[in-house]
Amino acid sequence: MYIEKLNVLNFKNYSSEEISFSPEINLVTGLNGSGKTNLLDAIHCLSLGKSAFSTQEQNLILTNQPFLSALGFFQKGNKSYEVRYDYQKGSKKVILLDGKAYDRLSDHIGRFPVVLINPDDQKIIREGSEERRKFFDQLFCQIDHQYLTQLMHYMHLLKQRNALLKEWKEGITKKDFVLLDSYDAPLIRLNDELHQKRKQYTQHFLTYFLLQYKKLTEDKEHMNIVYQSDLFKSDFPGLFQKNRERDQILERTTLGIHKDDFLFTLGEQTVKHYGSQGQQKSFVIALKLAQLEMMREFSKTEPILLLDDIFDKLDDERIHHLVHNIAGTTKGQIFITDARPERSMEIIRLLKREIRIFHIDKGKVI
Amino acid sequence: MNIPSKLIEEAVEEVSKLPGIGKKTALRLVLHLIKQDAKATYGLSDALKNLRENITHCTVCHNLSDDTVCSICSNTHRDHKTVCVVEDVRDVMAIENTMQYRGVYHVLGGVISPMNRIGPDQLTIESLLQRLTGNQVEEVILALSTTMEGDTTAFYLSKKIKTLEVKITAIARGIPLGGELEYADEITLGRSIITRTLLEA
Ligand SMILES: Nc1ncnc2c1ncn2[C@@H]1O[C@H](COP(=O)(O)OP(=O)(O)O)[C@@H](O)[C@H]1O
Ligand SMILES: [Mg+2]
Ligand SMILES: [Zn+2]
Numbered sequence: 001m002y003i004e005k006l007n008v009l010n011f012k013n014y015s016s017e018e019i020s021f022s023p024e025i026n027l028v029t030g031l032n033g034s035g036k037t038n039l040l041d042a043i044h045c046l047s048l049g050k051s052a053f054s055t056q057e058q059n060l061i062l063t064n065q066p067f068l069s070a071l072g073f074f075q076k077g078n079k080s081y082e083v084r085y086d087y088q089k090g091s092k093k094v095i096l097l098d099g100k101a102y103d104r105l106s107d108h109i110g111r112f113p114v115v116l117i118n119p120d121d122q123k124i125i126r127e128g129s130e131e132r133r134k135f136f137d138q139l140f141c142q143i144d145h146q147y148l149t150q151l152m153h154y155m156h157l158l159k160q161r162n163a164l165l166k167e168w169k170e171g172i173t174k175k176d177f178v179l180l181d182s183y184d185a186p187l188i189r190l191n192d193e194l195h196q197k198r199k200q201y202t203q204h205f206l207t208y209f210l211l212q213y214k215k216l217t218e219d220k221e222h223m224n225i226v227y228q229s230d231l232f233k234s235d236f237p238g239l240f241q242k243n244r245e246r247d248q249i250l251e252r253t254t255l256g257i258h259k260d261d262f263l264f265t266l267g268e269q270t271v272k273h274y275g276s277q278g279q280q281k282s283f284v285i286a287l288k289l290a291q292l293e294m295m296r297e298f299s300k301t302e303p304i305l306l307l308d309d310i311f312d313k314l315d316d317e318r319i320h321h322l323v324h325n326i327a328g329t330t331k332g333q334i335f336i337t338d339a340r341p342e343r344s345m346e347i348i349r350l351l352k353r354e355i356r357i358f359h360i361d362k363g364k365v366i
Numbered sequence: 367m368n369i370p371s372k373l374i375e376e377a378v379e380e381v382s383k384l385p386g387i388g389k390k391t392a393l394r395l396v397l398h399l400i401k402q403d404a405k406a407t408y409g410l411s412d413a414l415k416n417l418r419e420n421i422t423h424c425t426v427c428h429n430l431s432d433d434t435v436c437s438i439c440s441n442t443h444r445d446h447k448t449v450c451v452v453e454d455v456r457d458v459m460a461i462e463n464t465m466q467y468r469g470v471y472h473v474l475g476g477v478i479s480p481m482n483r484i485g486p487d488q489l490t491i492e493s494l495l496q497r498l499t500g501n502q503v504e505e506v507i508l509a510l511s512t513t514m515e516g517d518t519t520a521f522y523l524s525k526k527i528k529t530l531e532v533k534i535t536a537i538a539r540g541i542p543l544g545g546e547l548e549y550a551d552e553i554t555l556g557r558s559i560i561t562r563t564l565l566e567a
Pocket of ligand 1: 035
């Protein structure tokens with residue numbers, strides 16, 4: 001699958017641009033702040049229905065404009081598709097496939113798979129468990145639509161349950177344990193279903209990941225991903241029930257898959273605390289390339305790969321190695337941004353794939 | 367929007383407060399009324415005023431009603447042993463349109479949603495339970511929307527009703543109810559009432 005043409009209107013610092021891409025390699029250059037990452041984000045929006053960087057649609061609209069619209073022409077299995085992402089201030093965003101708006105935005109997820117690698121991804125290792133759940137959930141949602149539905153149900157019921165606990169604590173409503181049961185029963189069931197899937201998919205992911213990591217580094221260290229969950233404890237339903245008292249005091253649900261974590265280890269140590277900068281960088285790239293391979297397997301389409309500033313602070317030899325690995329991983333469409341493309345160009349040329357170069361200046365392709 | 371007349375602006379302001387009506391539509395409606403005979407405007411404003419002053423809720427089923435007891439509850443030809451529990455008046459209308467149901471109703475006034483500060487006390491649940499304690503009712507049909515809130519409410523009600531000597535049934539899932547009326551298909555809805563199934567509590 002690849003994106004043939006992108007047309008953006010009032011998207012971030014782009015006022016109006018139409019760009020035709022190569023189905024192979026697209027190198028996006030320009031000064032810092034010119035709009036390279038924004039261009040990749042437009043493609044991300046078309047694929048996942050949301051920005052990779054901003055949770056507020058409002059921030060995606062070009063300053064002082066009332067709306068934005070991004071239109072992408074995709075080729076997938078010899079068919080053309082037109083995906084449009086529209087957002088007007090004060091309205092709900094709309095995603096249209098071939099001119100027809102989706103009833104539910106979630107129906108769009110996974111149809112046009114994209115993997116973005118960005119310097120920000122380091123937070124998957126460095127920050128709290130939420131970032132890791134986000135990473136794995138985004139992957140699992142794209143390969144399994146039922147997982148997405150179950151997760152949305154789970155998060156919704158959790159919000160309701162926590163709101164109820166808060167009202168109890170504030171004394172707004174009298175405690176009615178039958179009502180709490182009405183949330184606990186489906187939550188316990190969904191906890192189990194989602195846990196089984198996370199367990200299974202993480203195991204599957206690990207195989208891809210270890211191969212990628214080995215290819216990326218000379219490292220002899222043994223890397224691992226350990227899935228941690230309250231659901232591994234015996235008799236989770238009983239435990240959940242027992243925890244109700246605590247939940248009432250804390251006004252939130254303290255047990256469940258929303259507390260899961262994925263521990264990244266290096267031998268006996270954690271990657272977060274003992275991994276070198278280089279190891280951490282390779283670790284994240286391996287996570288992302290494994291994501292791409294798993295998405296390809298499940299969606300049976302080649303995902304688009306967006307590489308944002310990944311050559312930054314790498315020496316030529318490491319760039320060489322990285323490019324070689326990426327080329328070995330995907331024959332699909334690739335976007336690469338680089339503020340200083342002189343060096344990466346040389347190396348990318350060696351791949352002997354069609355390369356199109358775009359110079360960006362203040363939100364314009366020149 | 368730049369409206370040159372203060373009078374028009376005020377009217378547009380009021381009309382556009384209605385759900386689903388934007389400023390442009392409101393302006394179109396207002397200009398339309400101005401073009402018509404004055405009678406049209408008075409007819410509308412009188413009807414609205416009359417509605418506001420006289421509409422009430424049925425004291426038995428909580429459906430909107432002109433009198434203290436609604437026309438369905440006061441109809442002796444209907445089966446008062448069967449009560450169909452719905453979210454709002456639109457569901458009553460949808461089920462009535464199928465002509466397949468001869469029982470009576472109980473209108474909850476919504477579904478449970480703590481996030482929106484709607485608990486059992488904000489709905490007519492207590493009144494339903496009281497209605498069911500009197501030994502008059504033999505069957506309760508739950509006809510709630512298949513949203514998560516609808517499911518929670520159905521689960522909650524079935525637990526509460528279980529202790530009473532009443533049969534609990536539910537219409538087939540996936541039937542559009544509770545505000546999804548515009549999609550309601552009378553044959554499907556009519557069938558699902560007839561083929562309702564016993565709820566496992
Ligand atoms: N909604 C917006 N309206 C106008 N400009 C924006 C908006 N969002 C981001 N920008 C601008 O985009 C620029 C950053 O673009 P980016 O794609 O991150 O640059 P880079 O080429 O370094 O990747 C910043 O100058 C920022 O001010
Ligand atoms: Mg950038
Ligand atoms: Zn009545």
